[in-house]
Amino acid sequence: MELVKIYECLCDPTRLRLLHVLAQGPVCVCHFQAVLGEPQVKISKHLAYLRARGLVGSERQGNWVIYALPAKPSRELQANLACLQDCARGNPVFKRDLARLKQIEPSCAWVRAGEPQKAPGQCRGG
Amino acid sequence: MELVKIYECLCDPTRLRLLHVLAQGPVCVCHFQAVLGEPQVKISKHLAYLRARGLVGSERQGNWVIYALPAKPSRELQANLACLQDCARGNPVFKRDLARLKQIEPSCAWVRAGEPQKAPGQCRGG
C-alpha cells in the first residue's frame, strides 16, 4: 500500500516539520537548518528519506540543493498534506517554523524565482 | 507531538485496515480475524498497540472483547481518520474488508446494540 509509505514518512517530528515548511514553497537545506534549528546531518538524512519515497524532489543550484514538494502529488499524498496543514494550525512548533521562515525569506527570493544565485553570500538567514 | 503518535499508528497496513473497519462501528476481535484474514495474535497485538495510544477503546462482553473508536476523538485524530476514509475509497483491500464485514454483520447485531450476547454460538461469521 502506498498509503503506508506516506504514513511512514509522516511519523517523525522532523519530517513533519520539513513537509509543513515545504508547503510554503521550495527551500534549500541550509534554510531548513536555520528554520528547524536542527543539525545538518539530521536534516539531510530526513530529506533523503523523503526523497527516496517520492514525497519531495530536489534540484541542485550551484552549492545549494533546493527541495520541493512534487509537482503532481498523488491523491493520497495531496489529501494527507492538506490534513497535515490543517492539524498544524495552532501547534506552536509549526508556527515557530513558519515565523523563522518568514524572517529568512527575503534573503532567498531567488530560490522561489528559480534563478541561479548571484552573490556567493551567506545562505543562512543572517 | 501527538500528531506523530497518530501517524505511528497509521504506518502499518494491518492497523490501517483495523481503523478503517472500525469507522463502520464497534467490532470484536474474532470478526476482525474473519474480515482481515489475519491470525489472532497479529490482530490482538495491533489492537493493543492502538489502544495503548488511545486510538481505540475496548470493552468486554462475556468472552468477547469489542473494540471501538473513541467517542470524542481529538481534532487531529478526527481529521486523519476522515482522511483515511477518503484515501481508502477505491483501494481493493479496504473494499474487500468492508464487503466481508457486511457478510458477517447480521450475526453480530447485538454488538451494535450493546446488548449482552444471548447464545454462546459461533462468533466467526459462518
Add this chain to the structure above:
DNA sequence: GAAGCGTATTCCTTGCGGAGAATACGGTTG
C-alpha cells in the same frame, strides 16, 4: 471444578529507523 472458548501476553528472532561523529562529495572562488 474441568473443559471450552475468545482474547491477551509472553518469549524469541529479525529488521529497520534514529542519532551523532567523521568523512566524502560536488561545485565555486581565488
Add this chain to the structure above:
DNA sequence: CAACCGTATTCTCCGCAAGGAATACGCTTC
C-alpha cells in the same frame, strides 16, 4: 589546484516494532 562552502554518505550504536509459537488469562458452560 588549493581552499572553501553546502550537502550527502558512510559507520556504529541503540531502541523499537513486527512476526510467529507457545502459553496464560478471563469468562462461560456443563
